[in-house]
Amino acid sequence: MAPVNTTLYLDHAATTPLRPEARDAMAPFLEAAFGNPSGIHAVSREAKAALEDGRERAAALLGAAHPLDVVFTGGGTESDNLGVAGPSLASGGGVVTSAVEHEAVLETAAFLGRLGKSVTVVGVDANGVVDPAEVASAVGPDTAVVSVMTANNETGVRQPIAAISAAAREARPGVLIHTDAVQAFVSEETTIGSLGADLVTLASHKFGGPKGVGLLHVRRDIHLEPVLHGGGQEIGRRSGTHNVAGIVGMVTAMEAAAKDRDRFRTDVLVARDTFEARLSAAAPEVIFTTPVEQRLIQHSHFRVPGVDAETLLIRLDGLGVAAAAGSACHSGAAEVSHVLLAMGLDQKAAGSSIRVSFGWTSRPGDGEAAAAAVVECVEALR
Ligand SMILES: Cc1ncc(COP(=O)(O)O)c(C=O)c1O
Known part of the structure; x- marks a missing residue:
């Protein structure tokens, strides 16, 4: 070319661009170590070991309570779909989100609206910032999940996500908080604790990893309806053969970005x-x-x-x-x-x-x- x-x-x-560390880490999984991690033989076990090692490393970087709180996905769009639709479809509850979200969130909310779930989209001020009090007043007894991004992909404007989480939880204890941290991760320390969110979306290609791979942080006790149904990988939360090379590349890029x-x-x-x-x-x-x-x-x-x-x-x-x-x-x-x-x-x-x-x-x-x-x-x- x-x-x-x-x-x-x-x-x-x-x-x-892809970070060289990520490319080097991926190379073996594009060649000799090509196994499907869901099998039982040695070729599969090698891929499975890389997958679970990647999960542990991603969980450690995010300050997750357990490696299984990390679900690997096919990118930011899929993580947003799962983070927003998953809790709503599992509980029947609705969504509160903001007018400046990425389409992956807004279109998922619109889809849920077509299924009859309640959807409230709160506005922003002239600087594009969401008011935590406005989110709190939009949260009702049937709200399953609040989704407000950590920072906007167009303007770069950061949201007071910890304050939004706290205000939403005060309005409805137990409401789940999802945040799309796709743009923030590369430049801001991004941990589950600092965000105060239950569900966090990351996309590999925004911080030097390969495209078509991402993750959703979701605690194991949170019941999600999957958006991809099939073979039950990722303890039933995301079916589909794992993109092992992509996952290894993403986790390596996460570490490189943090460093x-x-x-x-x-x-x-x-x-x-x-x-x-x-x-x-x-x-x-x-x-x-x-x-x-x-x-x-x-x-x-x-x-x-x-x-x-x-x-x-x-x-x-x-x-x-x-x-x-x-x-x-x-x-x-x-x-x-x-x-x-x-x-x-x-x-x-x-x-x-x-x-x-x-x-x-x-x-x-x-x-x-x-x-x-x-x-x-x-x-x-x-
Ligand atoms: C904030 C945000 N969320 C989600 C996405 C979608 O991620 P992906 O391209 O990995 O599907 C993007 C950009 O593509 C983004 O900037």
Whole structure:
């Protein structure tokens, strides 16, 4: 395959390059150690040992009470489906969620609504933040699960998830809390204790692991209706032959990301802050969607009034710079972001917004280079 001519990758929120540690750890399971971990012979036992070792390592990193509290899935979307639909379908109860969730949560909630479950979607303030008191007042006697993300994939805005959990539990002791921590894990220490959640979604490809694999933390005492029915793997919570290479790669990337977090935070913060300072200086009309304090350190989200997002992105691509508008997690159609509309932006402002997201391969100097490229394009388009 011919190499892609991108020199500056600023779309880590969409996906990240594979970490070399993850690739090396996966290699044996793509070749000689190809076994199905559900069998009894030696080839299977080798795969089973890697799977259970991965489960223990993931559980330790998350501060889970038991390795079996980790369910391996086919990615963030599947984990969100299981984390939201699982408790609702098992108990018959409803869902409380927020207007800025990823589609994997919102569409699952909508599906549950079509099945007759109660679904409440709470709004956000102008910075995209959910009010814990509003969640608490939406929780009713039939609420099975509250699902609010740890941080948003488009804006990077972080939610007060521990306060949301506490307020929801006060409103209804025993209500389950699900959080999608897909974007946060790479830069924030993410443990079950610090989140105060019962169910936590992670997606491997957002922190340097392979695509198509994820996990859901779910305590063993929580009754879930599976979303994939079949052979009963993962103690009946997720059927399907395990993606052993993917799981080994994901867990290795989790460990590498956790080990790399301090370095990541230092480099990415310099890159992101330099980018915003240089861009503001050269194009003072730029509007950052939220203050930096609200965001994960790797996200920048802005618009330049009068400059269309898609046109800017195409120009940037021409310079070998990869950035995004809205959410790149869905199938390519240029839709106006539901997240930005929920924050009160009008269609025009939402349609001019751009996301620049740094990641584990970013270096401090990338902020300067990113700003130079954006400024060059903005000046041409003004
Ligand atoms: C916050 C969030 N949740 C869920 C997903 C879906 O994860 P996956 O691509 O692994 O299905 C994504 C991105 O793709 C995301 O950014």
